[in-house]
Amino acid sequence: MIGSSWLVVALVMAGASPRDLGGAERCLPCHEKETPGAVATWRASAHARAKVPVGCAGCHGADGPSNHPAPGARTRPAVDAAVCAKCHAGRAAEHARGPHGTSLRSGRGCTRNVEKPGPGCSLCHQPGSTDLATQSECARFLTQSPAMQRQGCSACHEVERRCDACHGTHGTAAALARDPATCGTCHMGPDHPQYEMWKSSRHGVRQALEGRAAAPDCATCHMPAGAHDVGRGITMGLAGQPFPEARRKAERERMLDVCAKCHARGLAARQLADGDAVQRESKALLEEAAAIVKRLDDQGLLEPSPSARPAHPLAGKRLELGAQMLYEDLSRAEAIFFRMKKYAYVTAYKGVFHQNPDYAHWYGNAALKLGLSELKSEAALLQRIRRLEQRLDAAPPSSAATAARDPVERELRELREKRLRGELDDAALERRQLEALERPR
Amino acid sequence: MISPRWRAARGESPRRAPTLLALATAALACAGSPVAPGAQVLARLDAAAPAGPGQLAWSPDGEQLALARPDGLLLLDVERGSTRLLPGAPALTVDWAPAAELLLVEREGAATRAVALDPATGQRRTLHADPALASARWLHGGPEWLAVTARREVVSFGTEVRLGLLRGAGGKVATLHSWDDTLPTRDPSVDATGGWLAAVPNPVDHRLVVPVFHKPPIFSPHLRFVSIDPFDPAPVELGRVEAGLWTAAASWAPDGRRLAFAAADGSLRLLHLDGRIEAPAGPARGRHPSFGPRDDVLFLGGWLVTARGEPLRQLLAGAPGASGLWSPDGHRLAVVDGGRIFVFGGLGGAAPAEAAARRERAREALWRLGELRRAELLERRPYRQQRELLLRQLVEVVE
Numbered sequence: 001m002i003g004s005s006w007l008v009v010a011l012v013m014a015g016a017s018p019r020d021l022g023g024a025e026r027c028l029p030c031h032e033k034e035t036p037g038a039v040a041t042w043r044a045s046a047h048a049r050a051k052v053p054v055g056c057a058g059c060h061g062a063d064g065p066s067n068h069p070a071p072g073a074r075t076r077p078a079v080d081a082a083v084c085a086k087c088h089a090g091r092a093a094e095h096a097r098g099p100h101g102t103s104l105r106s107g108r109g110c111t112r113n114v115e116k117p118g119p120g121c122s123l124c125h126q127p128g129s130t131d132l133a134t135q136s137e138c139a140r141f142l143t144q145s146p147a148m149q150r151q152g153c154s155a156c157h158e159v160e161r162r163c164d165a166c167h168g169t170h171g172t173a174a175a176l177a178r179d180p181a182t183c184g185t186c187h188m189g190p191d192h193p194q195y196e197m198w199k200s201s202r203h204g205v206r207q208a209l210e211g212r213a214a215a216p217d218c219a220t221c222h223m224p225a226g227a228h229d230v231g232r233g234i235t236m237g238l239a240g241q242p243f244p245e246a247r248r249k250a251e252r253e254r255m256l257d258v259c260a261k262c263h264a265r266g267l268a269a270r271q272l273a274d275g276d277a278v279q280r281e282s283k284a285l286l287e288e289a290a291a292i293v294k295r296l297d298d299q300g301l302l303e304p305s306p307s308a309r310p311a312h313p314l315a316g317k318r319l320e321l322g323a324q325m326l327y328e329d330l331s332r333a334e335a336i337f338f339r340m341k342k343y344a345y346v347t348a349y350k351g352v353f354h355q356n357p358d359y360a361h362w363y364g365n366a367a368l369k370l371g372l373s374e375l376k377s378e379a380a381l382l383q384r385i386r387r388l389e390q391r392l393d394a395a396p397p398s399s400a401a402t403a404a405r406d407p408v409e410r411e412l413r414e415l416r417e418k419r420l421r422g423e424l425d426d427a428a429l430e431r432r433q434l435e436a437l438e439r440p441r
Numbered sequence: 442m443i444s445p446r447w448r449a450a451r452g453e454s455p456r457r458a459p460t461l462l463a464l465a466t467a468a469l470a471c472a473g474s475p476v477a478p479g480a481q482v483l484a485r486l487d488a489a490a491p492a493g494p495g496q497l498a499w500s501p502d503g504e505q506l507a508l509a510r511p512d513g514l515l516l517l518d519v520e521r522g523s524t525r526l527l528p529g530a531p532a533l534t535v536d537w538a539p540a541a542e543l544l545l546v547e548r549e550g551a552a553t554r555a556v557a558l559d560p561a562t563g564q565r566r567t568l569h570a571d572p573a574l575a576s577a578r579w580l581h582g583g584p585e586w587l588a589v590t591a592r593r594e595v596v597s598f599g600t601e602v603r604l605g606l607l608r609g610a611g612g613k614v615a616t617l618h619s620w621d622d623t624l625p626t627r628d629p630s631v632d633a634t635g636g637w638l639a640a641v642p643n644p645v646d647h648r649l650v651v652p653v654f655h656k657p658p659i660f661s662p663h664l665r666f667v668s669i670d671p672f673d674p675a676p677v678e679l680g681r682v683e684a685g686l687w688t689a690a691a692s693w694a695p696d697g698r699r700l701a702f703a704a705a706d707g708s709l710r711l712l713h714l715d716g717r718i719e720a721p722a723g724p725a726r727g728r729h730p731s732f733g734p735r736d737d738v739l740f741l742g743g744w745l746v747t748a749r750g751e752p753l754r755q756l757l758a759g760a761p762g763a764s765g766l767w768s769p770d771g772h773r774l775a776v777v778d779g780g781r782i783f784v785f786g787g788l789g790g791a792a793p794a795e796a797a798a799r800r801e802r803a804r805e806a807l808w809r810l811g812e813l814r815r816a817e818l819l820e821r822r823p824y825r826q827q828r829e830l831l832l833r834q835l836v837e838v839v840e
Contacts (some may be wrong), residue, residue: 298821300675307676311621316653316665317676390817412818426820433823437810 021048022055026063031056041170059083084163091228092163098229099238100159139324142313156186174226180204183218190343193363194218197354221258233258239323240279240349272353278360279349282368286345289372290321292379293337301382302331333378340371383426391420411436476783477743477755483519483773486782494639494690494729494764495576497775497782498537500560503768506775506784507543507560509535514545516560519773519784527563534576534638539769540583546574555588555609569607569614576638580671581647581808585610587617587671591634600624602633606649608671617674620667622654624687636688636702639729639764645697645800646807646832647671650679650712652702654687664689666700666712672811673821680716690729690764694736694748695792696800698836701730701739701748707761709741709750714832723750729764733771734791740765740774745788756785803835 021028024042031039047054059079060067067077081101085092095101141153159165165186166177176182184195198204198217206215222230233255235248243251252272259268296302297319307317309329319334320326327338348364351357412433419429476482488496489510496509508515509532516525530549537543543558554570555577568577573590580587590605603621607614624633636652643650649671652664665681682704691702691712699719700712707726711719727742737748743760745753756776757763763778771791776783791797807828814824 307618307674316655317620409813409816409818412813416818430820430823433819434826437819437823437827 022053023057024048024053024055027056038170041168045170045172047172054087078162079164079169081161081163088163091226094228095163099231099234100228139312139314139320139326143326143328159186178219178223180217180219187218190347192346192350193359194350194354197351197356197359200358201355203355216258216262221255224258235276236279239346240283271355275349275352278352278365282345282348282365285368285372286341289337289340289375292375293321293333294319296331296333296379296382299383299386301379301386302333303382304329304331333375333382336371336375336378340368340375344368344371387420390416407441408436475743475758475760475778477758480754480756480785481787482783483786484517484522484784486515486517486524486784488777488780488782491780492777492782493635494731494766494777495534496532497766497777498535498543499766499768499773499775500537501539501541501769503770503773505560507535507537508782509533509545509547514543514558517784519786527558527560529565533574536578540579542583544568544577544579544583544586546577546588555586557584568609571607573605575634578641580608580642581804587642587649589634589637589640591637593629593633595627595629599626600629600631600633604634604637606637606651606669606674617671618669618676620653624654631687633687635690639690641693642671643693643697644695645804645835646828647804647811650691650693650700652689652691666691670811672814673824678716679714680712680718682710682718692729692731692739694732695734695797696736696835697832699732699748701732703728703730703741707742709739709746709748711748721748721750723747723752725750725752726761728762731765731767733767733774733789734769734797735771735789736792738789740767740776743776743778757783799835803831806831 028039042048042056047058057063060077069077081092081095138153141149144152156165166182167173168176180195180198184199187194188196195218199208203215203217207217219226221233224232231251233251235251235255236243242248252269255272256265256268259265259272293302297306302319306312306319309317311317312320312324312326314320314324321334321337321341325334325338325341327335327342330338344364344367346364347359348368349360351360351364415424415429415432415436418424419426424432484506486506486508488508489512492508498507499505500507504518504520506517506519508517511531512526513529514527514532514535516527518524529545530547533546533548533553535543535545541559543560545556545558547554547556551572552570553572553574555568555574557566557568558564568586569588571588571590573592575589575591577586577588579585586609588607588609590607592603594601601621601623603619605619606617608617622633624631633654640649640651642648647670648668650666650668653667655663655665663681663683664686666679667676668679669676679700686703686705689702691700693700694711698714702710702712703726704710704720707728709721709723709725709727709730711721713719723746725741725744725746727744729741731740733739733745738753739746739748740756740763741750743757743763744755747753756774757778760776760778763776766775766777767788768774769791772786772788774785774788776785792800810819810824810827810831813819814821819827
């Protein structure tokens, strides 16, 4: 009560007339002291300045224990996108159907997407049901420590249900959400350096020199007219998975509509088609690499082998090269493949789409091909070690001993010797072994 | 401790009956008699503690039954009705047929070891020592063997179980496969390893098939049946079932093409080598199905049933958790139900001689092929192709 009185006095002294603050009057006396930055941001926001202001309770709910967690608690009175959707329904719906809203909820979502994740029943069960939750499937998340899960995963991957991931907390400045640097807080780094690509592209440099009106940025292309479905104009999945042709064409036309505001449509179409081609070529290199790793696994040449290392939380003790591939406890061949797939492959084609030739070529294409060379060399080395091991294990070529063995074994030993001497390749060895087994004796 | 009940119908007569009958009377007085009317009980034993199928083994000729017990190994001569205790450390599991030697896992304090035991002389050879050893079986009749190690640790969020499959040959022991799993329970008595411990190699192609549990919340809970070839041990998934159980003891059909196990509701399931899982419609229910030497007869939940799950004949009443071990000739069946063991006689018998001989030839050919693979004289692809060819030939001949 005393605080409220001081607030009224302060408002009068400041020449302002006391006005409804959307219920914030109840919170401000404490929060002006405890969280002055948050209050200042809110005061400057459209929420506070509106004719009918949106106060603290409008977003956080009524004052109560849920908004004041115990000291040291990890929970905080975060505002879910559903709360924003009460007033911003159109934008919220766009967000929800775009990649930001759906990518990690759809299909194999993450543990953190289980509603109210925590140590209680809902960790294993669907809310309000004895049915087991089955969507907690993100191997990389599951493999991390809780601190890394919070900082390394959820700090970005809460965008599905958190508007403040882009808009910031307590403020409403559209400029903040629209600034490419805000996108860059997540869309950067070795796995998808879109922000760095754009910033050092002709588009980015021109904007830096001449201002936002002079050149496009993230929002220009991916959120035209403020659209919140950031998948507009994108013609493939997160790792280049092809969309159905009809959808691909429609999205391409949407992107060309944006490009055509500055460029000839034909030029833009050719540029984007080059991006498609680089993606396909890069994917082919990646598939060649995956085949090498699978073959090494099949031959038992991965060290450590999937069966001899901690189990993958989803695939168990099997080779995993897909979207759930981990970066822990890998063999050298798998580690090379991981870097190729997660860093070089995506950088090669996204570099083209973001008009950055250096990223496309040196960080993408070159790194991908170097990785493939390295992998082939590693595979050849492992094969050579295997053959040397076999030579060491091979019995001394005693003609008497060999003659005493049964004819199948004798022939197989001779074939192995020929392989060790390089007179047979792997395919010929396997064919000749089958012939030896099937020959009537 | 032992109660032979000789039946005139089979023409068998007691030779050392008096003391045994006295013991039998005591056992009956304590235990009641769940034996179904008409069932021919040759003997009863007291395991001294709840027993599992791994604690029994028949001699190659089917005349003797070995029981692993806390005071050593008890040998029952079914023909004579006599018992002989080979005292020793508490025995956990035993295997016999078809090797001449017995293979024991015994635990003494913190030490656990696999031991080869000559039943005639009582001489022992330690094959391997590992505190986590839980079960061991001869491979292809010996002297090679397979063993399972099991370590479990109760942690805040459940129970961590780590299992290992070892192969011993020529004094060398190698880990073929290892697996760890987390069970969503802290109950220390929960059975998480029964399926592994009871697993025996495929009677034809020598592969071991074991159930591996996958828990929520990562997956909806299910059991994956994983096949491990001792010659080429990369695990291969054969099939998976929604699980109400965390493990399942399974039994191979004598043709080596079907693996019987019980679903959570006790109904019979047959896993085929092509990954198909058959759910016979019959009403039979139990926990541990056990195929007899004849292809179409199993013991399940106290009953003899067909492979279609249809009851043929009851042996033991009120025994859904009972497990059975058939003598090699198929005439006798040792049944474990809790701490009691019943030996039934007058049962079906073996597979037709021609079929048995054909399987034996295939078994030997597959073993020989496996040895070539183990010696690294065969690459994986030709090995697997040839193995499938041999198995297919066996199937085609049978069909």
